[in-house]
Amino acid sequence: MRLKSKLATALLPLALLLAGTSAEARDWAAIKADGKFIAVTEGAFFPFNYFEGAKLTGFEVEVAEAVAKKLGLAIEWRVVPFDAQVASIRQDRFDFAIASHGYTEERAKSVDFTNPHYCTGGQIAAPKDGALTAAALAGKTVAVQLATSYADSAKKIAGVKEIKTYKADPEAFSALKSKKVDAWISDKWLIKATLEKNADAGIVAGEQVFVERVSAIMRKNNKELAEQWNRGLAEVMKDGTYATLSQKYFKTDVSCH
Structure with missing residues (x-):
């Protein structure tokens, strides 16, 4: 990348x-x-x-x-x-x-x-036909950045099969694009900017799963x-x-x- x-x-x-x-x-x-x-x-x-x-x-x-x-x-x-x-x-x-x-x-x-x-929240990103809501993450594998509040919050979503951690968000996004994971959860503004820069990736923003003050x-x-x-x-x-x-x-x- x-x-x-x-x-x-x-x-x-x-x-x-x-x-x-x-x-x-x-x-x-x-x-x-x-x-x-x-x-x-x-x-x-x-x-x-x-x-x-x-x-x-x-x-x-x-x-x-x-x-x-x-x-x-x-x-x-x-x-x-x-x-x-x-x-x-x-x-x-x-x-x-x-x-x-x-x-x-x-x-x-x-x-x-x-x-x-600033204020933000953890948001799901996934393929257009993928797991774009918390409920849809049941049985799925989710990418998050190591040691973040997003990682902690993802663990609380019911039914998630596996949480895979990555050193930085670009690596998590790459894992999603290469279909090594089903979804990615991160800061909603970072996801917005990343998807705007990668409009041809076939990835879209989904549900916001929590709010936080930064x-x-x-x-x-x-x-x-x-x-x-x-x-x-x-x-x-x-x-x-x-x-x-x-x-x-x-x-x-x-x-x-």
Whole structure:
């Protein structure tokens, strides 16, 4: 898949940069004195955080950079696989992570969530004549990304035969296209964007199976940093920047109402 090969090429130098860098979560005073956040994302979750060549971009990347600008700061980005991000924040390796973390009680035991920067839900994608509802997934095999809330929710759907996990959503989508699985469950906005880019794949969006609020995550009890982030996010939403980015990536408002 073209997107996947591009991501693999772009991720390598950043992965090496991460491996050779010592970083830790800091309080607001230390971040402000430094003039920049050290933040982590995944870089493989189109259209939220992904690479265009060697450039890291996406809705969440641009929102985070807009928030940082409101706070008078820059962002020094790092890339970490999604399934390792909660642990990296818990271990105080970065100031925050922004990579489509939906709120769950289990995650909230390890990290704190900021105010949500978008709302979404888990949606089914399958062939046009396939399993497009939760009821139709009985006896079927479903692809999900490893360590996501979508994986947890898919396990709760009655009658599903098997849940197959993949390191990233492009791999799950490839498995669906090659008929290794019957359906794929992921973020509804990611599915929308993926299907628009692959209109000839014969895959369509089906039922939305749950709703979630998505936020940046930070180490526990870093209260002033969370307050400052939430202030910056509110200003970005108020001045029209957020609406512009929402329209750019989704052609609709993805904020939580």
